[in-house]
Amino acid sequence: MSIDLNTIWFILIAVLFTGFFFLEGFDFGVGILLPFIAKDDQERRVVINTIGPHWDGNEVWLLTAGGAIFAAFPNWYATLFSGFYLALFVILVAMILRGVAFEFRSKDDNPRWRKTWDYALFIGSFLPALLWGVAFANIVRGVPIDESMTFTGNFFTLLNPYSLLGGVVTLTLFILHGGLFLTMKVEGVILDRAKAVVSRIRMVVVVVVLLFVGYSYFETTLFEGFTIVQGIGLVVAVAALLGAAALIYQKKFGLAFIGTGLTIIGVVLFLFGGLFPRVMPSSLGAEFDLTIYNASSSPYTLQVMTIVALIFVPLVLLYQGWSYWVFRKRVTVDSHLEY
Amino acid sequence: MEVLDLARLQFASTTLFHYIFVPLTVGLSLIVAIIQTQYVITGDETYKKMAKFWGKLFLINFAMGVVTGIVQEFQFGMGWSEYSRFVGDIFGAPLAIEALMAFFVESTFIGLWIFGWDKLPKKVHLFSIWMVAFGTTISSLWILIANSWMQNPVGYELVDGRAQMTDFGAVIANPNIFRQFPHVVAAAFVTGGFFLIAISAYRLLRTSETIEKLMFTRSLKTGLIFSLASILFVIGTGHLSGQFMVEKQPMKLAAAEGLWESEAPAGMSFFQIGDENERTAIVNIQIPSLLSFLTFDNFEGLVPGINDLNSFYQEQYAEIYGPDADYVPPMIWMLYWSFRAMVGFGMLMTLLALVGIFFWWRGSLANKRWFLVILPFTVVLPYIANSTGWMLTELGRQPWIVQGLMRTEQGLSPNLTPVDLWISLIGFTVVYGVLAIADIFLLWKFATTGTGSDSNLPLPDSSSGDLQLKSAY
Numbered sequence: 001m002s003i004d005l006n007t008i009w010f011i012l013i014a015v016l017f018t019g020f021f022f023l024e025g026f027d028f029g030v031g032i033l034l035p036f037i038a039k040d041d042q043e044r045r046v047v048i049n050t051i052g053p054h055w056d057g058n059e060v061w062l063l064t065a066g067g068a069i070f071a072a073f074p075n076w077y078a079t080l081f082s083g084f085y086l087a088l089f090v091i092l093v094a095m096i097l098r099g100v101a102f103e104f105r106s107k108d109d110n111p112r113w114r115k116t117w118d119y120a121l122f123i124g125s126f127l128p129a130l131l132w133g134v135a136f137a138n139i140v141r142g143v144p145i146d147e148s149m150t151f152t153g154n155f156f157t158l159l160n161p162y163s164l165l166g167g168v169v170t171l172t173l174f175i176l177h178g179g180l181f182l183t184m185k186v187e188g189v190i191l192d193r194a195k196a197v198v199s200r201i202r203m204v205v206v207v208v209v210l211l212f213v214g215y216s217y218f219e220t221t222l223f224e225g226f227t228i229v230q231g232i233g234l235v236v237a238v239a240a241l242l243g244a245a246a247l248i249y250q251k252k253f254g255l256a257f258i259g260t261g262l263t264i265i266g267v268v269l270f271l272f273g274g275l276f277p278r279v280m281p282s283s284l285g286a287e288f289d290l291t292i293y294n295a296s297s298s299p300y301t302l303q304v305m306t307i308v309a310l311i312f313v314p315l316v317l318l319y320q321g322w323s324y325w326v327f328r329k330r331v332t333v334d335s336h337l338e339y
Numbered sequence: 340m341e342v343l344d345l346a347r348l349q350f351a352s353t354t355l356f357h358y359i360f361v362p363l364t365v366g367l368s369l370i371v372a373i374i375q376t377q378y379v380i381t382g383d384e385t386y387k388k389m390a391k392f393w394g395k396l397f398l399i400n401f402a403m404g405v406v407t408g409i410v411q412e413f414q415f416g417m418g419w420s421e422y423s424r425f426v427g428d429i430f431g432a433p434l435a436i437e438a439l440m441a442f443f444v445e446s447t448f449i450g451l452w453i454f455g456w457d458k459l460p461k462k463v464h465l466f467s468i469w470m471v472a473f474g475t476t477i478s479s480l481w482i483l484i485a486n487s488w489m490q491n492p493v494g495y496e497l498v499d500g501r502a503q504m505t506d507f508g509a510v511i512a513n514p515n516i517f518r519q520f521p522h523v524v525a526a527a528f529v530t531g532g533f534f535l536i537a538i539s540a541y542r543l544l545r546t547s548e549t550i551e552k553l554m555f556t557r558s559l560k561t562g563l564i565f566s567l568a569s570i571l572f573v574i575g576t577g578h579l580s581g582q583f584m585v586e587k588q589p590m591k592l593a594a595a596e597g598l599w600e601s602e603a604p605a606g607m608s609f610f611q612i613g614d615e616n617e618r619t620a621i622v623n624i625q626i627p628s629l630l631s632f633l634t635f636d637n638f639e640g641l642v643p644g645i646n647d648l649n650s651f652y653q654e655q656y657a658e659i660y661g662p663d664a665d666y667v668p669p670m671i672w673m674l675y676w677s678f679r680a681m682v683g684f685g686m687l688m689t690l691l692a693l694v695g696i697f698f699w700w701r702g703s704l705a706n707k708r709w710f711l712v713i714l715p716f717t718v719v720l721p722y723i724a725n726s727t728g729w730m731l732t733e734l735g736r737q738p739w740i741v742q743g744l745m746r747t748e749q750g751l752s753p754n755l756t757p758v759d760l761w762i763s764l765i766g767f768t769v770v771y772g773v774l775a776i777a778d779i780f781l782l783w784k785f786a787t788t789g790t791g792s793d794s795n796l797p798l799p800d801s802s803s804g805d806l807q808l809k810s811a812y
Contacts, residue, residue: 097770
């Protein structure tokens with residue numbers, strides 16, 4: 001079986017989103033847990049510093065996914081970004097406040113200054129964690145797209161029970177993922193609180209994810225022409241999440257983090273696998289669906305971009321992996337806290 | 340206002356705001372890398388303090404550049420979906436490559452640099468700031484390759500109403516890029532240089548402490564050399580850009596010069612009051628033949644004027660846009676004065692850098708109090724020149740979004756309503772306004788009181804030590 005370049009780019013974009021949800025997923029989770037898990041300024045600094053060296057690099061996975069969609073599937077980029085205009089505006093504002101908060105927060109010791117940026121960190125993590133789920137649930141559910149590939153709905157089209165549940169999936173999953181990340185990166189009372197949080201919410205996440213899978217059966221076309229890839233994704237997601245829940249119960253938090261990571265990978269496989277070869281199904285009729293063929297760039301551009309990706313993606317993985325290795329130690333109140 | 344105007348206003352304002360931070364990021368990352376290299380080579384702790392002092396200011400500025408840059412990656416699709424469809428095959432590629440080659444490098448190595456002072460070997464840590472500097476410059480290259488294509492489309496063919504890439508080599512070797520990239524990057528270095536000059540002068544006037552005097556004298560000198568060398572580059576490449584412009588975008592040149600009618604030889608206007616409705620100059624003071632000379636290296640060359648060019652384009656594009664479509668950029672006055680501000684402030688900066696270097700050569704730099712009093716105010720000069728330079732580039736391309744291929748109104752997202760645009764425009768303005776205040780507050784605080792030594796403490800061995808002191812970053 002030969003795979004065409006359009007398919008390769010569809011896979012690569014799925015990989016980029018997996019990277020984004022896996023990595024930024026836990027730093028969103030840490031940002032959301034910040035007010036609940038750290039009680040004073042010093043503790044908050046410890047929590048923030050666990051993701052300090054990484055959040056920016058994690059976020060670039062999203063920027064690259066955006067750039068890759070633009071380059072490989074311009075019509076997907078155009079329809080998605082113009083169609084989800086206000087939702088993306090909210091995500092952008094949230095991510096702007098969050099990014100600045102990291103750098104600005106601890107550069108002044110006025111308590112009100114710090115408190116303000118703590119709020120920015122929380123809201124800036126909470127909203128994107130929720131809204132990316134809403135966005136993807138809408139994509140798989142289908143949105144009104146007409147014959148000129150233009151989105152004909154509005155902001156409220158995107159707010160439906162299914163997509164909101166999708167938002168709750170990413171939100172709770174990222175919180176669990178972030179909480180588990182913290183169990184590997186902190187010590188003392190913060191560690192105890194992180195363990196308590198993940199123990200308390202693990203079953204909530206299981207229920208939410210299962211509900212979402214069930215709801216998908218009725219609300220989307222994900223289960224029509226069910227493929228092996230989707231099947232693997234679904235099995236991995238559910239099994240890994242149940243595994244994570246069990247491992248948390250057994251206090252094996254590091255392994256449980258791998259579990260939530262696999263869950264994220266499985267969910268992306270399930271959703272992208274179900275979309276394929278579509279990239280944005282239209283709710284107005286399958287003839288208006290955007291696919292990896294009618295939304296794509298020319299074969300020449302895809303070739304050029306494939307070569308570029310083959311060179312640079314492994315390099316990125318290499319040096320980003322190295323950076324996680326450098327900062328592998330736990331962060332404590334005795335650590336040198338830069339943020 | 341209509342959706343088109345609102346969308347243009349939003350793109351222009353968010354991009355100009357983003358571009359406040361970008362040049363300093365590019366310029367200062369290189370300067371910090373150079374200073375830190377001096378530290379690693381000499382082992383002189385003062386250089387380390389300098390690297391930390393300027394590094395801190397760099398980081399405050401960098402954060403703003405990063406977050407306002409996220410908007411840029413998204414808003415082509417958000418506001419300009421039809422443009423994105425039309426150019427995606429070509430324009431998307433450099434954007435994606437920028438993310439892959441530059442954003443990952445910058446973001447990962449900045450983390451290693453910030454958090455790695457005590458965790459990485461000295462040379463590896465030095466390597467990370469060089470990677471940041473490299474990343475910021477490469478980032479400029481790719482985004483300018485994308486922009487160059489809008490100014491001078493090459494390496495494509497039109498297929499089913501879309502521009503399709505036929506030659507990637509031609510896209511990255513766009514003749515425009517050889518003028519634009521060095522021009523923009525050198526201007527970014529000037530921005531970094533004047534940042535050093537201004538703050539160092541301010542601090543030298545207020546300190547009597549030996550180490551600080553040494554730090555800021557060195558920084559001032561670094562800033563002067565850096566600025567002068569870079570600004571000569573800016574001038575040279577700017578001159579070449581003008582000569583290229585008359586060939587590829589003559590309307591931009593004519594508009595920037597307020598040249599309503601073709602002239603041979605053409606005079607260079609240095610003060611004009613124009614009438615944009617009648618499309619003629621009311622008051623115009625010129626230096627005869629100078630524009631011809633600057634454009635063609637001779638005193639006779641014909642420089643085409645706005646009205647002739649408009650008639651020419653009306654004929655050329657009659658079939659596509661009808662015989663009455665207009666090809667004159669709106670707001671000629673803004674183009675005209677942007678150009679003069681850019682060049683004028685550039686000249687002023689050249690003069691200041693020359694005077695500074697002259698005093699340094701005479702050994703009297705530290706005693707010229709009046710000069711040091713002036714210098715802190717000059718920090719704004721490169722910012723004005725950078726912004727007006729981009730206003731010239733982008734306003735001058737109007738009414739095209741891609742020169743000669745797509746008009747700006749054709750690029751707009753068709754599904755947006757004025758309400759959508761008002762919400763985002765007001766939202767971005769408020770958020771950016773608040774962030775600008777916070778940014779200036781922090782920059783001011785660290786520029787005026789920072790010493791570069793606050794996190795300069797011995798390595799904590801993670802099990803003991805005074806946490807209050809160690810966390811005083």
